[in-house]
Amino acid sequence: MYKADLGQQEPEYSELFASSLKQNGIVVKRKPLKTLQVNMGLLCNQSCHHCHLESGPNRTEIMEKNTVDRILDLLDASPEIQAVDITGGAPEMNPEFRYFVSSLKDLKLEITNRCNLSILQQPGQEGTAFFFKDNQVRLVCSLPCYTAENVNKQRGSNVFEKSVKSLKELNELGYGADGSGLTLDLAYNPLGANLPPDQLLLENDYKIELSKLGIRFNRLLTITNMPIHRFATQLRKQDDLTAYQDLLVTSFNQTNLQNLMCRDLLSVSWDGGIYDCDFNLSLQISVPWKEKSIWEIRAFKNHGEKIAFGDHCFGCTAGAGSSCGGSLERN
Numbered sequence: 001m002y003k004a005d006l007g008q009q010e011p012e013y014s015e016l017f018a019s020s021l022k023q024n025g026i027v028v029k030r031k032p033l034k035t036l037q038v039n040m041g042l043l044c045n046q047s048c049h050h051c052h053l054e055s056g057p058n059r060t061e062i063m064e065k066n067t068v069d070r071i072l073d074l075l076d077a078s079p080e081i082q083a084v085d086i087t088g089g090a091p092e093m094n095p096e097f098r099y100f101v102s103s104l105k106d107l108k109l110e111i112t113n114r115c116n117l118s119i120l121q122q123p124g125q126e127g128t129a130f131f132f133k134d135n136q137v138r139l140v141c142s143l144p145c146y147t148a149e150n151v152n153k154q155r156g157s158n159v160f161e162k163s164v165k166s167l168k169e170l171n172e173l174g175y176g177a178d179g180s181g182l183t184l185d186l187a188y189n190p191l192g193a194n195l196p197p198d199q200l201l202l203e204n205d206y207k208i209e210l211s212k213l214g215i216r217f218n219r220l221l222t223i224t225n226m227p228i229h230r231f232a233t234q235l236r237k238q239d240d241l242t243a244y245q246d247l248l249v250t251s252f253n254q255t256n257l258q259n260l261m262c263r264d265l266l267s268v269s270w271d272g273g274i275y276d277c278d279f280n281l282s283l284q285i286s287v288p289w290k291e292k293s294i295w296e297i298r299a300f301k302n303h304g305e306k307i308a309f310g311d312h313c314f315g316c317t318a319g320a321g322s323s324c325g326g327s328l329e330r331n
């Protein structure tokens with residue numbers, strides 16, 4: 001039976017996915033750490049239909065300064081970590097966001113920020129795009145389609161128009177231009193109960209369509225929607241949940257196991273909990289070792305080889321694979 005029921009908190013998570021690996025004699029272990037993903041909180045200016053964190057304007061979970069400082073101290077003691085990937089919510093809404101980014105720059109770490117684009121048009125965010133440029137922050141910006149109708153359906157009214165405005169402002173600063181060193185990647189996720197199309201083909205379509213609006217970007221990353229929380233609720237209402245879960249299971253592609261993002265990444269939540277990835281964070285499935293929070297460790301490192309797999313992991317292994325870095329086939 002497909003567990004992790006998808007939308008509910010499930011303490012017993014490791015069933016079908018783990019037994020599939022076992023039956024096929026596959027052992028997936030952690031590799032040396034490269035990336036720390038930091039979730040700065042669930043506060044967001046949007047409330048997207050597919051959000052696996054159920055973020056929105058009314059969420060109060062947010063990373064506080066003492067947690068930020070603890071992460072910075074641990075990073076200073078963690079030479080293995082090369083890159084920090086900041087996410088939320090809308091991380092820019094956290095009052096400590098700029099302090100965190102500037103401090104990461106001082107530590108000479110590669111910084112990626114996951115930006116929903118519309119946040120840059122919110123009052124109080126004037127200057128955030130300049131701040132990104134000044135700190136050489138790589139941006140991964142959500143844009144699930146190049147049409148206003150589809151984007152606004154998934155992400156809320158006028159989100160497409162605000163996103164286009166933000167993309168143009170970022171382009172004016174040099175983001176997405178060859179040789180600028182300012183990377184602007186876009187993130188696509190499907191609107192319905194299907195897997196993403198081929199990443200390179202879709203990137204080509206995006207380049208053609210967005211160039212008509214005068215927008216340039218570097219890469220398109222295709223990301224599979226996880227049937228958990230808000231997206232699971234939506235699928236359940238449409239009577240599509242079981243069919244989508246089955247699609248993920250039957251599309252299992254063993255080659256993706258090589259590149260799963262959880263093999264060289266750790267994720268830290270706003271309250272300092274440690275997880276194998278942001279999806280496990282959203283399901284409150286902690287790392288499968290004793291030290292489960294930043295207050296119990298002296299540096300970010302693997303405290304074990306295992307990963308806490310659950311049935312939602314079929315979302316990462318289906319088809320061309322999926323991760324925060326896009327399709328796994330292209331990694």
Ligand code: SF4
Pocket residue numbers: 044045046047048050051052053054055056088089090116142
């Ligand atoms: S998907 Fe991103 S932009 Fe949308 S509600 Fe969730 S965190 Fe906010």
Ligand code: SF4
Pocket residue numbers: 260261262263276277278279280307308309310312313316317
């Ligand atoms: S959801 Fe994906 S990244 Fe997270 S533990 Fe499962 S396979 Fe790894």
